[in-house]
Amino acid sequence: MEIKRVGRFDVDSVCMLVEKYWQFEGIDGFTRSNVLSSLDRLVFERYGEVHLAMVDGEPAGYIIGTYSFSVEYGGRIAAIDEFFVEPKFRKSGVGDRLFATLCKSLCDQGFARIELEVGEANMTAKSFYSRRGFERREGFRLLGLALRDGS
Numbered sequence: 213m214e215i216k217r218v219g220r221f222d223v224d225s226v227c228m229l230v231e232k233y234w235q236f237e238g239i240d241g242f243t244r245s246n247v248l249s250s251l252d253r254l255v256f257e258r259y260g261e262v263h264l265a266m267v268d269g270e271p272a273g274y275i276i277g278t279y280s281f282s283v284e285y286g287g288r289i290a291a292i293d294e295f296f297v298e299p300k301f302r303k304s305g306v307g308d309r310l311f312a313t314l315c316k317s318l319c320d321q322g323f324a325r326i327e328l329e330v331g332e333a334n335m336t337a338k339s340f341y342s343r344r345g346f347e348r349r350e351g352f353r354l355l356g357l358a359l360r361d362g363s
Contacts, residue, residue, distance in 0.1 A: 213272070213306065215313045218262035223251045225271040226264055233296035237331065254278070260293065263313050265306045273297035275310040277318060277326070285324040290314075292328035295337075307340065329354050 218226055227247050234242045254260050260278035264271060276293040292314070297307045318326060328346070330337045 213309060214266045215263055215309050216266070217317075218251075218255055218264050218274075220252075220256075222262075222264050223248055223255070225266075226251055226262055226274050229264075229271055229274050229296055229298070230294065232298070233294060236296070260290070261314070261317060263310055263317075265297070265301070265310050267301055267304075267306065271298070272301040273306045273310055275314050277314045279323075282324070287324040288322065289325040289327065290318050290323050292326065295328075311344065 216222065227244060230247050230251075231242050231244070233239075251262065254276065255262055258279075260276060262274060262276050265273040273296055275295045277290045278293045280289050280291065281287070282289045295307070295310065297310070315326065328341065330341060
């Protein structure tokens with residue numbers, strides 16, 4: 213297994229996995245051109261980082277961490293924007309390696325915290341994150357507001 217930070221030549225492989233992840237989660241609106249454009253901006257304008265797992269030359273999974281800043285936490289924080297492992301590679305350590313790679317990268321850069329959102333019904337993901345120390349922030353709920361059409 214190889215885990216690599218995504219560069220220009222890897223975005224196509226990630227885009228293919230993004231489409232599968234969105235199908236899995238029931239997320240509407242996938243268009244290849246929009247996702248490729250977003251990945252390009254994310255990686256090359258340094259809004260975050262993407263790591264890709266390859267198993268025997270085949271894309272097996274990816275994790276996207278996006279960057280932010282928090283006064284509350286006293287510095288840079290990150291969010292796991294997307295995290296997906298192909299079903300045939302689950303329970304083989306791919307998710308562990310992707311998660312560990314992202315966390316090490318963020319720690320090396322001095323990030324204070326990592327956060328994420330997870331679907332209420334996704335018990336497998338909730339268990340994965342719980343085993344790694346993530347906790348529900350009691351008294352808070354994630355809210356969103358679209359600032360442009362299609363967001």
